[in-house]
Amino acid sequence: MPVGETSQAITGGFRLDAKTQFMENGPFSRYVDFDGDGKAEFFATNLPASPDPQLGAVGAKTGIVTATLAWAFTRAIDGATLATGVIQAASDLTGDAKSDLVHMDSSRGLRVLQRNSDGTLRGGAFHPYGNYVNDWLLRYEDAYYGPADVDGDGNQELVMGSSAGFVVFDVSATGALSVYNTAQRGRYLEGGRAYIDSLTHVVNAGRFWGGSEEQLLLRSSTGFSIAYVPSRSSGYTSFVSIEYAPFGEMQTGGWRIGSDNYVHGIGDVNGDGREDFVLSSPWGIGVLTAGDWFSGGTSFKTIAVLPWGTSVDGLAVNGFTSGTSWYAKYDAVDDFDGDGLADILVSDTANARVILFSYDPVTKTLKKKAALGKGQVARGGWNYDGYTDVYRAVGRFGDATRASMLERSGWGVGMLGVDAAGFYLVAATPYDATPTWCGDAACNGGETCMTCAADCGSCPPPPSCGDGICNGGESCSTCDVDCGRCPPHDVCGTGVCDASETCSSCPSDCGHDFKFCMWCPTGGTYNKWPVPKHACSYEAALRDAEAGISCTGGTISDGDCPSP
Template identity: 25%
Template sequence: MRPYLRNTLAILTVAAVTGGGLLLPVASASAAPVPAPAPKADFNGDGFADVVVGTPGAAVGEVRAAGQAVVLYGSGAGLAPAKRQLLTQDSPGVPGAPGAGDAFGSVSAVGDFDGDGFSDLAVTARGEYNNAGHLSVIWGSKNGLSSGVALADPDKLPVQTPQNRRIWGAKLVAGDFDGDGKDELVVGAAANAAVNGTLYTYENIARTGAQPAPVKTALGFRLTSSSEGIAAGDVNGDGHDDLVLAGTANSLNQYVPGSPAGLVPAAAKPVGPGDGQAVGDINGDGYGDIVIGNRYGAKGGQILVSYGSAAGPSATPVAIDQGTPGVPGADEQNDGFGVSLSFGDVDGDGYQDLAVGAYGEALDTVTPTGTTSVSVAGSVFLFRGSADGLVTKTGVQAMSRNSAGVPGDARRAEQFGVEVKLTDTNKDGKADLIVGASDADGVNAGSVTYLPSSGTKVGGTGSLQIVPAQVGLTPFGGLSFGAHFNH
């Protein structure tokens, strides 16, 4: 769950929609296989990336907080609120039934789980079964997302208590961890402090609803309950995706490599503290690089960059914050720099660029009576990739509601940048930026801002702000539309 500085529902948010300068040092690397990209969300197979935005706090009819998944479908014009699909547990073919507090859409991940060429959506109703969680896989098709199947918790507890509980589907991510060319779904079951975490890997999920036997991977540390604490990518260039996930082993994230036999927790390595993770090839050397976001690091938050190699992630990550030369703004308390992360190639040069959210940053706004400081307004920073690594001294694009080409007005506690995603929604070969703001309209209902790539930057022509009413949701305090996007 993305953190909020104002009162919000204590549940995760996900929804489905139709329709430089100083160059950070990197270790020299020999030739390696190019890592497979993370599964792109393309539910109808039209080549345009789709985005799942989550609203587990949304009502379904009169059922409060049953949860909805709003799916925004990509097109030649990018994203538009009219081209959407709302999924609930009351939708035809979607497993389960809406219940108060079920929080359907609280966690989601995308991959082709049945091998038919269409992206599928794995989605959790975190609050169902007395907060034990309910997991569904909804199938993609030429018409978009439709029916699905439920994946039952193979180790479900007979009774949930504060002392002995687990949350099925608390973490979801897709990748090819055994290198066989097929997407697998990894499901994390968060447990209480007395129990170490377990990962469940599913492959070839059947449309019949027959329950597949997952590969269980016992971890030597407890999993956090945050859905954001997981990412996948090929860090060591061996053709198998690896995992980066947040646990509570000395408060560090863990790198867990893949292999022909799947995940190998015995070879796990710590990769720094923080609650945000992303994997992408910044320098184009064929190895995935790990970025950890630590919104409590430095003074106002920081990111830690561990470059990949045949031996895995570098042992000494490079720290970047708003005090790093060339990074716009200032390193100030509670900025939350690093709260959200996403990789994508914005300029089409073959290097992965990095979007970083700073949801707590204050903005100076000019009013008729003078300049006013707007607290917790939020900003997003776009760093460029290059052959020498992440570029920090020049060319960092800072975006807020005060920026030209960004729609909307700065508001106190808007938290612009609480979530970010880079993905090519208009099929022009360049990643566009989607930004979530959990309190965009002053009542904590939230919004999603679409900033298309011009080839040199994001924003400007074609940009738009999408608010809940435009996608068929009823805005209310605590809805937090835009606080979570799909993995």
């Protein structure tokens, strides 16, 4: 949290609290620009059980964390709300220079949502599930991969997939979909290098060959391949692939492609005008290029590697944690210092720090540019807590030419950038201190099972006559089914010496020793021993006295009663 910072309210109407969930911007969306100012926002949602669940787009405006969208899930767009289904953030699909949303309504269909100039949302063309878009059957089960500008016109196309194969949709200005091209599973892509099996999926997109068009990076059960997506109008009926690297093959330069490799970022690391892709594995990090495949050798070439265990500032870097989803968290790629080259942000989990690496063209290695460790304070006041989930948390939030990373702590949210002096705070805000509410999954704030069963659980049933337990003020007179029947009152022979009975009137209930009955008919004391009215024998009096039974009634002086 910022040192000395106490409060900075978020503008734009979105309630950013400790339970806000940050949305992933699609499997390979690097960042989104929802209001078209050239700076990135991240998408977030409040819990559905909160009093006012919202969808928000949050960025940084002149150093202040600001929401450019705060949309209630219950607010309808063209008769439908966002409360059901999946919402995906995408880049500019419709050509208005602003990022769009893809809403996959679980029961109805798919539509592209756009932001109006006043911050509201509008819905585009609606595509019902179970209907065909050209020859593609649209279903809710279809996988959303993300946007890619496969034709190089500056607008993104929408990449999706299913058990049948892959589809690239062209999206019109009104959100209408049309098939740009498809690729079927169980077949080779045109070019004959890559086979699309049941496990093939799209892992990223980039300008791997330079130019304006983006190609798709595919991963199958046997290796990685690069796919070019031509339009059907050009005569191609499928994607084209001429680059393929099988698992186990050593790529020129020293990186071995493996089934334990995961792609984490795309960017021009070495400045040759072509985007490279960064891989992580249990061994380390590798930067590979697909741009010079025509020069011979393997499909991909190794630009640089960083083995885990490399010493940085006297500590061995290790971003791999066994048994965790390490591949989804611990490195990201973007240009942090504005020099036009992509940097690699690594979370060194072994030492609770983040390190920014850049490519050194002289040594052809990755060198540290900046680092921030647990307990260190970034310039501007952010106290780093030692944990960063950097994957998909990187965007050009405060500057259109420089990336920064999104940070969360127990205090709030911050965005950290990097310059020649190290990490610095771009913007920060504390969490909204809105009181707790019923339905936030925490039994607190004075809630009980009676006031909020959703958080505290159901209360046990109150005592009631007939539950088999004599409690809650029940007695034989109020609930004989639980407490038993009461004995009859003032009736001789019940075994109970009632208030109206004495040893004289009912010896069977109150005793029958004549001498004691004569002198102690209503109880008293005998030789300083208390004698209840029902104890008309010396032995009974002693037993009652030893048991602590109090005397009721009058007191007879010592010696007035004869000895037994």
